[in-house]
Structures are given as C-alpha cells and as structure tokens.
Amino acid sequence: EAQVTQNPRYLITVTGKKLTVTCSQNMNHEYMSWYRQDPGLGLRQIYYSMNVEVTDKGDVPEGYKVSRKEKRNFPLILESPSPNQTSLYFCASSLEVTGTQYFGPGTRLTVL
Amino acid sequence: GENVEQHPSTLSVQEGDSAVIKCTYSDSASNYFPWYKQELGKRPQLIIDIRSNVGEKKDQRIAVTLNKTAKHFSLHITETQPEDSAVYFCASPDAGGTSYGKLTFGQGTILTVHP
Numbered sequence: 001e002a003q004v005t006q007n008p009r010y011l012i013t014v015t016g017k018k019l020t021v022t023c024s025q026n027m028n029h030e031y032m033s034w035y036r037q038d039p040g041l042g043l044r045q046i047y048y049s050m051n052v053e054v055t056d057k058g059d060v061p062e063g064y065k066v067s068r069k070e071k072r073n074f075p076l077i078l079e080s081p082s083p084n085q086t087s088l089y090f091c092a093s094s095l096e097v098t099g100t101q102y103f104g105p106g107t108r109l110t111v112l
Numbered sequence: 113g114e115n116v117e118q119h120p121s122t123l124s125v126q127e128g129d130s131a132v133i134k135c136t137y138s139d140s141a142s143n144y145f146p147w148y149k150q151e152l153g154k155r156p157q158l159i160i161d162i163r164s165n166v167g168e169k170k171d172q173r174i175a176v177t178l179n180k181t182a183k184h185f186s187l188h189i190t191e192t193q194p195e196d197s198a199v200y201f202c203a204s205p206d207a208g209g210t211s212y213g214k215l216t217f218g219q220g221t222i223l224t225v226h227p
Contacts, residue, residue: 042220045214100158101146103155
C-alpha cells in the first residue's frame with residue numbers, strides 16, 4: 001500500500017531534549033517536505049527536499065534540521081526543542097513540487 | 113517567495129447551498145494551484161488542482177477556477193452536504209529562482225455545512 005508514515009504519532013517532551021521525528025514513504029517520490037500546523041496559521045513549510053542530499057528552507061526553518069540520505073526517508077530533528085515548537089507536524093511526499101502531496105498521519109508534539 | 117492569501121477564514125452554509133473559497137497569490141509565474149481538504153483529526157488530502165494552461169476544472173460537485181491576470185483562484189462546491197464540512201487549504205509553489213520547490217499554503221477556511 002502506497003503510504004507516508006511518521007513516528008512517533010504523539011510525543012510529550014521537555015525543553016532542550018533533542019528529538020527526531022521520522023518520515024518514510026514507499027512511493028519512490030523525489031519531493032518531500034515537513035509542515036507544522038497551528039490554529040489560524042494554516043500549514044507552514046519547515047523544510048523541503050527536491051531529491052537525495054538536496055534540502056532547503058521553507059518559511060519557518062528556525063530550530064529545525066533535516067537530512068535526506070535516502071530517497072524514502074526525511075527525518076525532522078529538533079536539537080533543542082522549545083515550547084513554541086509545540087505543534088502538529090506533517091510530513092508529505094510527491095513526485096514533484098507541482099504534484100499531489102501525500103501527507104503522513106501527523107505527529108502531535110508538546111514541549112513542556 | 114510566493115505569498116498566498118485565503119478568504120474567508122470561516123464559511124457557514126446550509127446544506128444544498130454553494131460555497132466559494134478564494135485564494136490570491138503573488139508570483140505571476142506560478143503554474144500549479146491545488147486545493148486540499150482536511151477533515152477533523154485527519155491529514156490533508158488533495159481534492160482538485162489546476163494548472164495555468166486552463167481556466168477551469170470540474171470534478172462532480174467541486175470546481176476550481178483560475179484568473180491569471182488577477183492572480184487568484186477559487187474553489188467552488190455546489191450542492192453542499194454535511195460531509196463537506198472540513199478545513200480547506202489552497203497552495204501554490206514558488207515558480208522558480210532560488211526558492212523553487214517551496215510550497216506555500218493559504219491559512220485555511222473552516223467550512224461548516226448545516227443540515
């Protein structure tokens with residue numbers, strides 16, 4: 001089954017404790033991206049990747065890192081999480097940026 | 113980079129009425145305009161998209177129109193049903209330059225269809 005998976009689905013952590021949210025797709029998509037969703041602000045792009053080893057900043061990259069060592073995986077790293085990073089995070093993939101974005105199920109992160 | 117504005121932020125209609133949501137964009141070279149629907153507690157899913165070489169696209173009760181001169185595109189839902197209640201997002205990718213690949217979403221419209 002074609003899908004985008006994210007883990008964990010829910011996470012409560014404390015300020016400053018490094019964490020990684022994994023994202024994996026099995027559709028051989030070249031384009032992958034991360035979004036955060038906050039009430040009233042819609043979906044804001046954090047980072048995107050056009051292909052392996054190619055990553056770029058979206059609109060809200062501060063406090064986040066990503067890597068794209070393999071085509072299928074695009075982890076999101078928060079090296080020192082802060083409470084303002086409490087949000088719902090979505091990973092998405094597509095064949096290209098001008099194509100259907102397939103979203104993962106979301107990760108609800110709370111930083112205390 | 114691309115700037116996308118979406119209106120209204122909330123829309124309430126009676127079942128059977130039509131609903132229209134509008135988005136404006138800033139990059140005149142933009143060429144792809146999708147609409148996503150997000151039901152409560154679910155992930156966003158594409159419902160319809162349009163490319164810049166056409167002015168309108170329909171799929172049953174939903175349609176998207178594009179006005180490239182005015183730089184806006186709209187989602188039209190006819191004969192609304194309660195299951196159309198959701199948050200709707202428009203989006204537009206940066207057309208080129210150093211930010212090619214960046215995808216900007218609108219702020220979302222909460223559509224409520226009352227039975």
